[in-house]
Amino acid sequence: MRAIKDIIEQVADTNATVLLRGESGVGKDLVARAVHSASPRFDKPFVKINCAALPTELLESELFGHEKGAFTGAYRRKLGKFEFADKGTLFLDEIGDLPLALQAKLLHVLQDHEFARVGGREMIRVDTRVVASTNRNLEAALSSGEFREDVYYRLNVVEIRVPPLRERKEEIPILVRYFLQTFQREYRREVTLPADTLGCLTEYSWPGNVRELENVIRRLVVLGNIQQINGEIFSRLTATGAAQSERSAVEESVAPASPGDATMGLREIARRAARAAERQVILKVLEEVRWNRTRAARLLKVSYKTLLAKMAECALAPRRRHTS
Numbered sequence: 147m148r149a150i151k152d153i154i155e156q157v158a159d160t161n162a163t164v165l166l167r168g169e170s171g172v173g174k175d176l177v178a179r180a181v182h183s184a185s186p187r188f189d190k191p192f193v194k195i196n197c198a199a200l201p202t203e204l205l206e207s208e209l210f211g212h213e214k215g216a217f218t219g220a221y222r223r224k225l226g227k228f229e230f231a232d233k234g235t236l237f238l239d240e241i242g243d244l245p246l247a248l249q250a251k252l253l254h255v256l257q258d259h260e261f262a263r264v265g266g267r268e269m270i271r272v273d274t275r276v277v278a279s280t281n282r283n284l285e286a287a288l289s290s291g292e293f294r295e296d297v298y299y300r301l302n303v304v305e306i307r308v309p310p311l312r313e314r315k316e317e318i319p320i321l322v323r324y325f326l327q328t329f330q331r332e333y334r335r336e337v338t339l340p341a342d343t344l345g346c347l348t349e350y351s352w353p354g355n356v357r358e359l360e361n362v363i364r365r366l367v368v369l370g371n372i373q374q375i376n377g378e379i380f381s382r383l384t385a386t387g388a389a390q391s392e393r394s395a396v397e398e399s400v401a402p403a404s405p406g407d408a409t410m411g412l413r414e415i416a417r418r419a420a421r422a423a424e425r426q427v428i429l430k431v432l433e434e435v436r437w438n439r440t441r442a443a444r445l446l447k448v449s450y451k452t453l454l455a456k457m458a459e460c461a462l463a464p465r466r467r468h469t470s
């Protein structure tokens with residue numbers, strides 16, 4: 147991460163657009179905030195918006211605002227995130243999911259720093275620095291026509307790739323120490339980590355990256371049960387084959403219960419069974435539509451938002467479509 151820190155310092159005081167790439171949980175949010183804090187804009191707003199969380203029309207109005215009467219229910223003028231982030235930084239999270247229909251408008255703001263609110267004619271000028279992030283393979287999205295090339299080049303002025311945790315294992319002990327301190331303070335608990343536990347933590351491949359590590363340490367402090375955590379980590383490590391070691395902690399919690407798990411109670415067993423069934427179907431549909439979530443939601447007859455929530459619950463994310 148030192149190299150990344152250097153780049154952040156180099157680009158912070160320019161207005162260059164920064165594109166953050168990397169798997170889920172590697173710390174892209176953190177880097178985006180660091181770019182803002184290191185920039186002369188640090189005392190102006192840092193505004194974040196998730197481009198995957200909203201359907202196109204809502205997202206347009208969130209980004210660019212709308213005028214009174216722009217659509218049914220637009221009772222008053224609303225400012226968009228670009229205006230809120232004026233003189234500050236706008237963080238466009240999951241930019242790879244920005245609908246094509248909005249990409250042209252984004253390009254216009256990036257190039258000319260102006261746009262019109264939805265339903266408005268007046269051009270609004272803003273001085274907003276854009277940092278975007280994605281864990282999708284944007285190049286694939288370019289060739290499939292889901293992402294415009296001009297927008298891609300305009301966003302990609304400075305690209306920062308945040309590497310997965312397994313490529314920077316030397317940071318694991320530092321992060322473990324940091325999270326231990328943080329959570330011990332937060333939960334007012336003391337735990338001592340045996341050396342072999344740290345060894346296991348360093349060995350493990352962390353498919354969920356820093357987020358997964360953070361959760362394991364949090365659980366360790368909350369439960370205070372080193373033996374249990376040791377056992378868990380050990381079984382994750384030794385779980386047969388590479389496929390297994392790629393599974394994240396969350397995925398384990400969505401696996402159906404086996405007869406030996408009777409102690410977890412009927413309610414939990416039912417919950418797991420339902421979730422495992424849902425997961426299987428969602429995964430199948432997603433694979434059929436090549437992870438196009440809009441289409442998957444339609445096929446599954448749920449809203450886009452519900453699908454995203456379910457995917458998070460079931461620890462479903464496109465595999466090997468992340469950047470490399």
Ligand SMILES: Nc1ncnc2c1ncn2[C@@H]1O[C@H](COP(=O)(O)OP(=O)(O)OP(=O)(O)O)[C@@H](O)[C@H]1O
Pocket residue numbers: 147168169170171172173174175176177281321324356357360
């Ligand atoms: N170097 C770090 N030091 C301390 N905490 C970290 C570090 N990197 C990441 N984290 C923590 O790990 C968690 C995940 O990080 P973050 O939300 O930035 O990931 P992300 O790359 O944005 O993931 P996603 O693609 O899923 O949005 C956060 O709680 C964050 O605070």
Ligand SMILES: [Mg+2]
Pocket residue numbers: 174175239
């Ligand atoms: Mg993020």
